[in-house]
């Protein structure tokens with residue numbers, strides 16, 4: 417099966433005043449339909465940069481080489497217009513801060529409609545119906561009212577859910593979520609993760625899920641890569657990462673998780689007093 421998304425030896429460097437800094441140093445991975453790749457790594461390790469480079473979201477100062485393919489087609493070298501059409505169409509992107517993805521000056525409903533209008537041939541009435549269906553799928557209540565609201569009148573979690581809903585409604589072949597749960601509380605985080613898992617299962621969507629959180633990644637990802645200073649330092653399924661990860665950053669993440677699990681078990685077993 418042809419992978420949906422594939423990076424091969426992807427490199428990104430930044431050229432400033434005749435100095436070249438290498439930010440991504442030969443990253444390779446691939447994702448198949450219905451599969452989720454989790455990308456872990458500490459802040460600044462090159463997680464977002466790798467995705468942005470592949471999807472044409474870096475400005476001119478960056479030099480990108482290697483290969484990034486979507487459904488077998490090379491992305492590097494495609495025109496800005498081609499890549500823009502791909503994003504929001506066959507490739508859905510969910511970004512860290514939902515507020516930055518909505519224009520504060522326009523009602524949420526208008527912004528949802530605009531996306532549907534740009535990427536489908538539906539008429540106004542059909543778009544309205546699709547918008548309502550999308551909100552329902554994303555378990556949003558008071559849907560008529562929500563469409564009339566401005567972004568600042570809705571919570572971060574709700575905007576995030578709408579953003580995922582829009583991305584999923586386009587039935588993308590690939591859905592990229594870059595730290596989609598960082599800006600929201602733990603309960604909403606779990607719900608967002610549930611939605612993504614449902615989308616993956618029901619639509620056979622290939623996914624890339626970027627996070628600092630090993631717990632979140634372990635719930636959704638079939639395969640995990642860990643980045644450190646622009647390189648893949650560990651790779652494998654959750655079990656492999658848990659038991660055989662070699663990189664110190666990965667070990668730290670695993671130990672943090674183990675500590676949480678130990679505490680959880682001791683609470684369950686009624687040993688809470690021992691730890692008080």
Ligand SMILES: Nc1ncnc2c1ncn2[C@@H]1O[C@H](COP(=O)(O)OP(=O)(O)OP(=O)(O)O)[C@@H](O)[C@H]1O
Nearest residue numbers: 430439457458459460461462463464465466595628
């Ligand atoms: N616009 C930019 N100009 C110069 N350097 C940048 C720029 N954006 C990112 N970098 C650098 O590139 C490297 C990789 O950054 P990247 O944004 O990919 O990190 P990340 O792994 O996504 O981190 P985080 O978890 O904080 O989102 C970092 O060293 C960062 O400082």
Ligand SMILES: [Mg+2]
Nearest residue numbers: 463464465594
């Ligand atoms: Mg990032």
